[in-house]
Amino acid sequence: SQQGEEDPQALSIQEGENATMNCSYKTSINNLQWYRQNSGRGLVHLILIRSNEREKHSGRLRVTLDTSKKSSSLLITASRAADTASYFCATAGMDSNYQLIWGAGTKLIIKP
Amino acid sequence: GEEVAQTPKHLVRGEGQKAKLYCAPIKGHSYVFWYQQVLKNEFKFLISFQNENVFDETGMPKERFSAKCLPNSPCSLEIQATKLEDSAVYFCASSPYGTGGNQPQHFGDGTRLSIL
Numbered sequence: 176s177q178q179g180e181e182d183p184q185a186l187s188i189q190e191g192e193n194a195t196m197n198c199s200y201k202t203s204i205n206n207l208q209w210y211r212q213n214s215g216r217g218l219v220h221l222i223l224i225r226s227n228e229r230e231k232h233s234g235r236l237r238v239t240l241d242t243s244k245k246s247s248s249l250l251i252t253a254s255r256a257a258d259t260a261s262y263f264c265a266t267a268g269m270d271s272n273y274q275l276i277w278g279a280g281t282k283l284i285i286k287p
Numbered sequence: 288g289e290e291v292a293q294t295p296k297h298l299v300r301g302e303g304q305k306a307k308l309y310c311a312p313i314k315g316h317s318y319v320f321w322y323q324q325v326l327k328n329e330f331k332f333l334i335s336f337q338n339e340n341v342f343d344e345t346g347m348p349k350e351r352f353s354a355k356c357l358p359n360s361p362c363s364l365e366i367q368a369t370k371l372e373d374s375a376v377y378f379c380a381s382s383p384y385g386t387g388g389n390q391p392q393h394f395g396d397g398t399r400l401s402i403l
Binding site: 205208210215216217218219220223225263265267275276277278279280 | 320335380
């Protein structure tokens with residue numbers, strides 16, 4: 176079942192701008208992960224943030240986690256056309272038998 | 288191999304026919320997960336394996352869906368008596384440990400199943 180909501184559902188920005196996507200979830204988690212899906216392809220893992228972490232960086236990506244609000248955000252800085260994709264958050268619960276529970280995704284379009 | 292390999296890429300079946308999808312996980316990965324993605328929306332968990340043992344099958348529509356991961360063979364997902372609503376992209380993922388152990392999942396490119 177869907178864990179929560181991602182917003183926005185779609186985001187269109189100019190190349191070079193920053194893109195921020197948000198994810199909310201409902202249950203206690205072990206970790207939260209962000210994935211990217213290019214059209215017609217599988218998911219590519221971007222970042223995993225543990226429940227005891229608040230912020231994590233990887234290149235142009237920054238992820239924050241607020242467990243008190245049950246929310247996370249993914250920031251992509253200095254966006255590029257190649258960042259055009261759908262972005263999904265997924266949570267691994269404390270007792271979910273390791274399955275990931277997914278949000279509905281944000282479709283990001285970077286205009287050249 | 289170093290990538291999760293799913294075959295076939297596309298599968299077309301008439302309603303009521305059987306469909307069988309295959310997944311070769313990354314060598315050395317103990318966990319295999321199957322997901323269904325409908326209309327490019329959220330991923331629905333179907334089933335997971337720890338080696339050849341079913342680990343979690345809470346997402347499986349048990350009446351028509353079955354899956355196996357046998358030693359020295361690709362994992363498989365089989366749908367009997369397919370229905371139009373089974374049309375989706377089916378993704379396989381593998382992980383060296385369970386995701387609850389803070390490990391990402393590595394995904395294949397999926398099998399697009401079209402039921403006519």
